[in-house]
Amino acid sequence: MRSSTTDGLETVSQELAAQFARITARDYQIGIIGLGYVGIPLALTACKSGFKVVGFDIDAKRVAQINRGESFIKHIPTEALAEALKEERFRATTDFDQLREVDAIIIAVPTPLTKHREPDLSYVESTAHAIAPRLRKGHLVVLESTTWPGTTDEVMRPIFEATGLKSGTDFYLAFSPEREDPGNPDFGTSTIPKVVGGDGTDALALANAVYSALVVKTVPVSSSATAEAVKLTENIFRAVNIALVNELKVIYGKMGIDVWEVIDAAKTKPFGFMPFYPGPGLGGHCIPIDPFYLTWKAREFDVTARFIELAGQINTAMPHWVVDRVAEALDRRQGRGLSSARVLVVGIAYKKNIEDTRESPALKLIELLEERGATADYHDPYVPELPRTRKHGNLAGRTSVPLTTDNIASYDAVLIATDHDAVDYRALAEAARLVVDTRNACAKAGLGGDKIVKA
Known part of the structure; x- marks a missing residue:
């Protein structure tokens, strides 16, 4: 009753x-x-x-x-x-x-x-x-x-x-x-x-x-099924929009246009636009994973989630695109190949100011760099030692390199993968031979110049 x-x-x-x-x-x-x-x-x-x-x-x-x-x-x-x-x-x-x-x-x-x-x-x-x-x-x-x-x-x-x-x-x-x-x-x-x-x-x-x-x-x-769909929708919305700006980054880059400047100007519109920012790939436990739960379930109903799967392909390809930019920058600015280079990856957590490395694209970046013959180390103020993960267990136990002037200068390139606030980007840029910045961290710090490359 x-x-x-x-x-x-x-x-x-x-x-x-x-x-x-x-x-x-x-x-x-x-x-x-x-x-x-x-x-x-x-x-x-x-x-x-x-x-x-x-x-x-x-x-x-x-x-x-x-x-x-x-x-x-x-x-x-x-x-x-x-x-x-x-x-x-x-x-x-x-x-x-x-x-x-x-x-x-x-x-x-x-x-x-x-x-x-x-x-x-x-x-x-x-x-x-x-x-x-x-x-x-x-x-x-x-x-x-x-x-x-x-x-x-x-x-x-x-x-x-x-x-x-x-x-x-x-x-x-x-x-x-x-x-x-x-x-x-x-x-x-x-x-x-x-x-x-x-x-x-x-x-x-x-x-x-x-x-x-x-x-x-x-x-x-x-x-409960509706509640389950709500969560997927929230994260798919973010994944799709991040894929969009990642693709725009590639297109505008070919045109010599800075995608971050474009987004900052576009977000001044008080309606009809929400800013999302590009990066080296997706990280965290939700956004890189959740959309695929829906694409998998959709097959049961003879539906292909083409839009969602395309976004996943774009975001998954980003670490490969970034490593290509590192190789290109080394070749053009130093006349050397990636296979003999030493690269320092700055920021290993999947986003700024936390210690969470779940699904972090920085882990994939290290693996891709090493697959192409480079020597890759990392610095992260929040991750002193890499934990064991399901996908990147071979990296477990590696430790963060101190971010001293001498250490920075010893690398052929510094790759900014996560823009922690605790990093002094001015000192980093001054000491580095080459900086490849995937987060626009140097520009935010008012830095520019030929040795800073956006990716």
């Missing part, structure tokens, strides 16, 4: 009234699986909102580090983590049996691509199988990992319902895409509106009630 309402949604069952009351009273425990760039900020946001949180991860070293109050994410201060631990609102564990103790289970695990650029849901599926034997009546399970529309209903629900429990009756299933932007000084987890879709009205109402207690605003949608 339906009687109560919550946050303007349709009426919800009386059986949920107790859960809503506990959420309001903060007598409601949240479990978060996956303690990374999404899970940790979400956990701390929930703690600040008055909830107790249990974090789950299969990485025992990471769990131990978190429980010591040590943050491994630059924009998450150690003080915030230590405070949550001290107040006994947060703890991390590798013991998934403790899932039985929490009321809501939020999943924030990776959704990468296979080597054939197809969705890899192995982390999502293994997490669902870990939850299933601990699933109990009343549990709310929310997937936040970006995926193709239909994953929550077609992949998650069958695993859970194989236990004999029924979605919408015994437990509640929802999808709410993460919207983290690591290092963004203007928006954090609590200040970004949260899209919420559920498997039925009750699941939507319960998930919406939980997130309404955490973030500034929720945006309920009609289904």
Whole structure:
């Protein structure tokens, strides 16, 4: 029987009234699986909102580090983590049996691509199988990992319902895409509106009630598949527009026109234009990956996502184009080939002022340079040592080169791949023999000259 309402949604069952009351009273425990760039900020946001949180991860070293109050994410201060631990609102564990103790289970695990650029849901599926034997009546399970529309209903629900429990009756299933932007000084987890879709009205109402207690605003949608599509649309929009300006960079470069000057002038139009900027390729866990989740799913419906796939091809080709520009610049300005050159890549993180190297195009740049015979080192003030990654495991363990005048001068070329604010670009340009700049960092610092080449 339906009687109560919550946050303007349709009426919800009386059986949920107790859960809503506990959420309001903060007598409601949240479990978060996956303690990374999404899970940790979400956990701390929930703690600040008055909830107790249990974090789950299969990485025992990471769990131990978190429980010591040590943050491994630059924009998450150690003080915030230590405070949550001290107040006994947060703890991390590798013991998934403790899932039985929490009321809501939020999943924030990776959704990468296979080597054939197809969705890899192995982390999502293994997490669902870990939850299933601990699933109990009343549990709310929310997937936040970006995926193709239909994953929550077609992949998650069958695993859970194989236990004999029924979605919408015994437990509640929802999808709410993460919207983290690591290092963004203007928006954090609590200040970004949260899209919420559920498997039925009750699941939507319960998930919406939980997130309404955490973030500034929720945006309920009609289904989990719609919520999944929202996240893909957001990232495809960015990927396509970045591909556009990357292609314009190539075209205008041939014409002797500076694409950055063009964009800066175009953005003065107060309507009908949104600035996007070119670069050496796409990085981060979302934009280089998410569009391919939709192109893969579209094939099931006999649809070819030509526009999206073309954008992917353009962005994927950018590191190759940049390395060609390095080779060309060395040949024209120094009369030497790339195969005998020493190149320093400045900035290894996928974007400025963070330590995140996931899908960073700088890693691909190093590999391409070395494939063509060059010697490549890197400098990054936020990444003292390269971590092991799925695609670039051969680079793991390399360390950042100090950015001294003598070191800079010893390289035939400096390739700016990420424009960290902590780098002194004037000193860099003065000491370098040749600078190939993919981020317009030198121009922003008021620098020009024949030895600075934009790419």
